[in-house]
Amino acid sequence: MRTCAVALACILAALACAAQETQKASGPEIAAQKVVQELTAGQFEKIEAQYDERMAAALPPGKLGESWKGLIQQIGAFESIVDTKSSKTQGLDVVTMTCKFENVVLDAHVSFDPDGKIAGLNFRPHQEAEPDWIPPAYAKPDSFTEQPLTLVNGKFELPGTLTMPKGDGPFPAVVLVHGSGPNDQDETIGPNKPFKDLAWGLGSRGVAVFRYTKRTSKYGIQSSDDPAKLTVEDEVISDARAAVALLAKQPKVDPARVFLLGHSLGAYLAPRIATGDSQIAGVVMLAANTRPIEKLIVEQIRYIAAQAGAPEAEAQKQIASAEETEKKIESPDLKPGDTVPLLGASTPGAYWLDLRDYHPVQTATKLTIPILILQGGRDYQVTPSNFADWKNVLLTHKNVTLRLYPDLNHLFISGSGPSTPQEYETPNHVAEETVVDIAAWIARGGQPPK
Secondary structure: OOOHHHHHOOOOHHHOOEOOOOOHHHHHHHHHHHHHHHHHOOOHHHHHOOEOHHHHHHOOOOHHHHHHHHHHHHHOOEEEEEEEEEEEEOOEEEEEEEEEEOOOEEEEEEEEOOOOOEEEEEEEEOOOOOOOOOOOOOOOHHHEEEEEOOEEEOOEEEOEEEEEEOOOOOEEEEEEEOOOOOOOOOOOEOOEOHHHHHHHHHHOOOOEEEEEOOHHHHHHHHHOOOHHHOOHHHHHHHHHHHHHHHHHOOOOEEEEEEEEEEEOHHHHHHHHHHOOOOOOOEEEEEOOOOOOHHHHHHHHHHHHHHHHOOOHHHHHHHHHHHHHHHHHHHOOOOOOOOEEEEOOEEEEHHHHHHHHOOOHHHHHHOOOOOEEEEEEOOOOOOOHHHHHHHHHHHOOOOOEEEEEEOOEOOOOOEOOOOOOHHHHHOOOOOOHHHHHHHHHHHHOOOOOOO
């Protein structure tokens, strides 16, 4: 049974930083396995002594133990390491261990720097080998081309792909902005690739699309100069604005028609991204929450516990843990340098304080550019009640178009009955009606249909 913690582990996996110990003589895989052994034995000080400078700065003594205990409370006791693999990434030895816990299987990712110091560790939902992606039926590969395009924002270089319709142009264009977690450029979730669906679907309909790897996917804890002060400015906003500027400069792109499309967290932040950025011609918001993230997490845990039929005691423990985290995040005593345990991760207080005064609906009311807000009726992560909040305030705004799709889930994939995390593990595609509506809205320059 997949527990609440696993279903939500990707929500803030970008912020999940723990630690590891190394044994140079034994090699990275054995060293990583020893890290897990010491975690289960509660020997956190041994691991903390092996941090590199960034890890030591981000996670003061005691935080590793706090994070581990929070994880175990959510998913049950550790049982065994099922499989171990290693690779090289950006000069780091990265070891992935498939770990079986009492209630779930997770992948532990352990990184070692060239000196054998601990450069990072996180636990994520286990990923089986993905089947080959099959294009959606509505995509017309002969009508567009794709080429690599790297987003350079200061010292950060993020690989991406530019999808360009065939023809002379100039074409309208859109930048895709990810949801929560360290997403790849396709926003891959299990076998599904929502951003690749959107890129191919829109590219087939005369819209250029730029999608890129999220900074936290490539750089992890190094996504901010000071990991303890990481905010959505580092995680999302700065790169999204840089991507808009980059796309506007591309040959055959109309710089006056560059739009921003955000999904989930990206949609929540879209009004903030667009504020003050005159290059953005309009914003598309898919599954945009109006409520603080910490409140969404409590709602999601309650929903998943009910759908999974979890034992009452276990469900109440999970809900109580989420509610305690919510209180810490909303506490008037929270300081930027504090850390907040969330689903087994240590998250910086600065992240939550930065979002505390952000109100997406009110921010959107100040925008004069076109806004398209789309919502799946079966979305349990960002429920239709959030869509109602947008609608109640913005329905009379002439620059705003809203649409609810009753059969779609959080990924804008069609289905029936209550949506569950397991649904994301079935290969499917973003619904064609969503792609058609977005393309038509962009073709109209963001104006509502007549």
